[in-house]
Amino acid sequence: MSRSAYRGRFAPSPTGRLHMGSLLAAVASYLDARAHQGFWHIRIEDIDPPREQAGASTAILEALAVHQLHADAEPTFQSQRLARYASLCERLKAADLVYACPCSRKQLAHNASHRNDCGYHSGQQTWQEPIAWRLRQGQPQRHFCDGIQGSTTLQRDPPLDDCILFRKEGLPSYTLAVVADDHEEGITHVVRGADLIDPTFDQLALYEALGWEPPVFCHVPVINNDQGQKMSKQNLAKPLDNGLAADNLRTVLQLLGITLPPPLKRSGNPSNILEFAIGAWSRQPLAGKLGVRLPTETCQGS
Ligand code: GLU
Numbered sequence: 001m002s003r004s005a006y007r008g009r010f011a012p013s014p015t016g017r018l019h020m021g022s023l024l025a026a027v028a029s030y031l032d033a034r035a036h037q038g039f040w041h042i043r044i045e046d047i048d049p050p051r052e053q054a055g056a057s058t059a060i061l062e063a064l065a066v067h068q069l070h071a072d073a074e075p076t077f078q079s080q081r082l083a084r085y086a087s088l089c090e091r092l093k094a095a096d097l098v099y100a101c102p103c104s105r106k107q108l109a110h111n112a113s114h115r116n117d118c119g120y121h122s123g124q125q126t127w128q129e130p131i132a133w134r135l136r137q138g139q140p141q142r143h144f145c146d147g148i149q150g151s152t153t154l155q156r157d158p159p160l161d162d163c164i165l166f167r168k169e170g171l172p173s174y175t176l177a178v179v180a181d182d183h184e185e186g187i188t189h190v191v192r193g194a195d196l197i198d199p200t201f202d203q204l205a206l207y208e209a210l211g212w213e214p215p216v217f218c219h220v221p222v223i224n225n226d227q228g229q230k231m232s233k234q235n236l237a238k239p240l241d242n243g244l245a246a247d248n249l250r251t252v253l254q255l256l257g258i259t260l261p262p263p264l265k266r267s268g269n270p271s272n273i274l275e276f277a278i279g280a281w282s283r284q285p286l287a288g289k290l291g292v293r294l295p296t297e298t299c300q301g302s
Helices: 020-035 056-066 078-094 105-110 174-184 200-210 242-255 262-266 270-280
Strands: 007-010 039-044 098-101 132-135 141-146 150-155 164-166 189-193 216-220 222-224 291-293
Touching: 007 020, 007 189, 020 039, 020 189, 020 216, 020 222, 020 242, 020 270, 039 056, 039 078, 056 242, 078 098, 078 132, 078 164, 078 174, 078 200, 098 164, 132 200, 141 200, 141 216, 150 200, 164 174, 174 200, 242 270, 262 270
Parallel strands: 007 039, 189 216, 222 291
Antiparallel strands: 098 132, 132 164, 141 150
16 A cells, blocks of 8 residues: 555653553554554654653563554654754744743742743843743644644643743753654654643644644543543553553553454454554544543553
């Protein structure tokens, strides 16, 4: 089958091993790419060393391989592109689209006028590196058409909510790195968890500042626990058991609205299961769903 112009990706942060929630996002982006005869890429977003867990990148790549989620190129690592992110920040500085800001979010939230009073933003105080750089966002509202959730409007309260692009630790923020890479890797479709709908605001603002066309964003439901919290490494979701790869795929496919035929419900390996799922994939059953719950017999963490 010939390739289309579609380019998708899965972009995990190596802050822990994959769990059922991250598998769901990986499978959705894989199926959407394959169902469109597209290219699928894996990017390890390793730009936050204090939050990373030793060995997590290798474990994530191994789990994806065991679940037969094979990419079309070698994985890329954001930690190898730090100079590129710094140069983009320089470009934005030269265009006066970012400003240096020593204030914490807490200070800004505590007192909306802090930004004017602190003297840094008005030029009354001069700063010394290291300092954070924030994007001048301007508009308080952004609208986009999500490929799954439909028409979506997001609000911000600038300058209070102006996102950080370069952290005072000298590291790029998630916003800067993800936009730079999605653009430069030619990603046309970003299929990821609904917890990332809100950060899409900052990403759209940055695409606009850089004069780049944003990809199509498609947000799939996240797996919630009994308390309605997203299953995550922070709330101790159980890592995937690679020995149960076929069962793990059956679980996430059910949550993605795909009904396997009886033989694949009982047997079949990850490749057979994924092959069927590519043919059965549709974004439609997920429309308007921001969260799903695991079937009770599959208790994968809280
Ligand atoms: N690296 C992010 C995470 O693991 C996801 C980034 C994205 O898909 O845009 O939550």
